[in-house]
Amino acid sequence: MEVILRAVELGLIFAILSLGEYITVKVMDSPDLTVDGSFVTGGCVCAMLTLAGMPNIGLAAAFAAGVVCGCMTAFLETKMKIQPLLAGILTMTGLYSINLRVMGGAPNVSLFAAPVPTLLSNPDTQLIVLLGAAGLIGLLLYLFFKTNLGLMLRACGDNENMVKSSSINVDNMKFLGLGLSNGLVALSGALLAQFQNFADVTGGTGMLVLGLAGIIIGEAVLRPKTIGVGLSAAVVGAVLYRLLYTVALQLGFAATDMNLVSAVLVAITISIPVLQRKMKEKRKKNA
Amino acid sequence: MLELKNAGVVFNEGTTLEKTALNDVSVHIQPGEFVTILGSNGAGKSTFFNVVTGAAKLSKGQVFLDGKDITDLKEHQRSKNIGRLYQDPSQGTAPHLTVEENLALAYSRSRGPFSMAVQKSDQEFFKKNLKRLDMGLEERLKTPIGLLSGGQRQAVALMMSVLNPPKLLLLDEHTAALDPKSAQMILQITSQLIKDEKITALMITHNMKDALEYGDRLLIFHDGKIVKDFSKEEKEKLQVKDLIDFYDI
Numbered sequence A: 001m002e003v004i005l006r007a008v009e010l011g012l013i014f015a016i017l018s019l020g021e022y023i024t025v026k027v028m029d030s031p032d033l034t035v036d037g038s039f040v041t042g043g044c045v046c047a048m049l050t051l052a053g054m055p056n057i058g059l060a061a062a063f064a065a066g067v068v069c070g071c072m073t074a075f076l077e078t079k080m081k082i083q084p085l086l087a088g089i090l091t092m093t094g095l096y097s098i099n100l101r102v103m104g105g106a107p108n109v110s111l112f113a114a115p116v117p118t119l120l121s122n123p124d125t126q127l128i129v130l131l132g133a134a135g136l137i138g139l140l141l142y143l144f145f146k147t148n149l150g151l152m153l154r155a156c157g158d159n160e161n162m163v164k165s166s167s168i169n170v171d172n173m174k175f176l177g178l179g180l181s182n183g184l185v186a187l188s189g190a191l192l193a194q195f196q197n198f199a200d201v202t203g204g205t206g207m208l209v210l211g212l213a214g215i216i217i218g219e220a221v222l223r224p225k226t227i228g229v230g231l232s233a234a235v236v237g238a239v240l241y242r243l244l245y246t247v248a249l250q251l252g253f254a255a256t257d258m259n260l261v262s263a264v265l266v267a268i269t270i271s272i273p274v275l276q277r278k279m280k281e282k283r284k285k286n287a
Numbered sequence B: 001m002l003e004l005k006n007a008g009v010v011f012n013e014g015t016t017l018e019k020t021a022l023n024d025v026s027v028h029i030q031p032g033e034f035v036t037i038l039g040s041n042g043a044g045k046s047t048f049f050n051v052v053t054g055a056a057k058l059s060k061g062q063v064f065l066d067g068k069d070i071t072d073l074k075e076h077q078r079s080k081n082i083g084r085l086y087q088d089p090s091q092g093t094a095p096h097l098t099v100e101e102n103l104a105l106a107y108s109r110s111r112g113p114f115s116m117a118v119q120k121s122d123q124e125f126f127k128k129n130l131k132r133l134d135m136g137l138e139e140r141l142k143t144p145i146g147l148l149s150g151g152q153r154q155a156v157a158l159m160m161s162v163l164n165p166p167k168l169l170l171l172d173e174h175t176a177a178l179d180p181k182s183a184q185m186i187l188q189i190t191s192q193l194i195k196d197e198k199i200t201a202l203m204i205t206h207n208m209k210d211a212l213e214y215g216d217r218l219l220i221f222h223d224g225k226i227v228k229d230f231s232k233e234e235k236e237k238l239q240v241k242d243l244i245d246f247y248d249i
Ligand SMILES: Nc1ncnc2c1ncn2[C@@H]1O[C@H](COP(=O)(O)OP(=O)(O)O)[C@@H](O)[C@H]1O
Pocket: B011, B012, B019, B020, B021, B039, B040, B041, B042, B043, B044, B045, B046, B047, B048
């Protein structure tokens, strides 16, 4: 029971990661590799401020730092004309050094010595706080996507050429989307640091794929057709994935193998429609 | 209204692939005119539109809209005043957004970025306007537009470009990808909307009959130049067989 509760709580933290990635992967139709860096930036910034006695300001600052990371990638992409994937990799790589600096050169810090309790310090209310956070962020995102600005962002990912020939500035939309996405990713990293009382500069490896896994599993379960269901699916999927992950650990998988498990899972899930089509064609040929 | 002065466009300048797509074109379009444009493939018609919208850069010359030099304005800065429809219906609409969301994209933006894009009063307004198309689209506001037929999508795209009437509407073979029946229907709706909203419009077509039947001025493009410019009176006397000769210049 204890194990499952903890899995759900972690799942809710990663649900915020998935919601952030939903903006780039699903809405803007262009996966963003900044994530593996900005997730850690969120954790580091929040950890340092938590140690300085400002845990909640730490969460807000983590979000803001994530927005800056995303804007950096958007800048490389739009103003310097660097390919989206490479732009993300460049930011992520640069962030590794910055994250180390944020933590004063230490590869990891412990938050057990924090002077002020965080929102997640009380084990009895942890679940409620995380449910509230994931639910609220999902709801705000849903409302945002129904505003004029949100609609423009969605149109950008749906038909960039059409948006270019309307009076919407596509470059500004990239800043908005990447900024918002990485802000949420960093917030997820910040909550994880507070939850585990621990921040680690190497903790970002595999986060992009982890967030993706949540989105994809959610889609497999809920088959969303509208953006509202799509956002809910990302939350549900992230929690489900964490539960599966926990089961795998119980079955004896090593924690260090889990990145491989995530990658294989995402690869298989994405290729299922293609495999199904191939199978159908084969059956037709044989018939 | 719209004026091009010695407009020239050269692609891949200085390479073996050099291609002059527009060659020293000067033309003046009057306010309220509905101009049809004919010309063989590669004559430079789409490039002419691209120069007006800012999608293609001028190698030389200038573009004026309402007396203002817009040569150096970016595409998204010009598009407040210029609407455009393409041959491929999927180019003018966002497939995963619903019909009402696509319409809102064109209509609601002036309310500010953080107001809800589709409000109750908008739905009524959209329904009223979609009824004018007589395609039953008023019942399908919540349908993702990618699920509609090409003709229906093009009709919505057309509606999008007139809900916030632009000063200038550019139609680039916008009925060419449709079946004959839908094409005629869209053409009639186009002509009606242009009249109702008093929009200045340019329409490229490959159908000589349509070019003669619709509009009140006719331009013929060939090899990057405007080789003929028929006024309303001249155009009324023209017949399809007169036009065929111009394709073999
Ligand atoms: N982006 C481009 N790069 C190189 N050549 C182009 C480009 N766009 C158009 N062209 C060339 O310019 C000429 C005019 O094209 P276009 O204006 O599309 O003709 P039309 O619309 O009249 O069929 C064609 O020869 C075409 O191949």
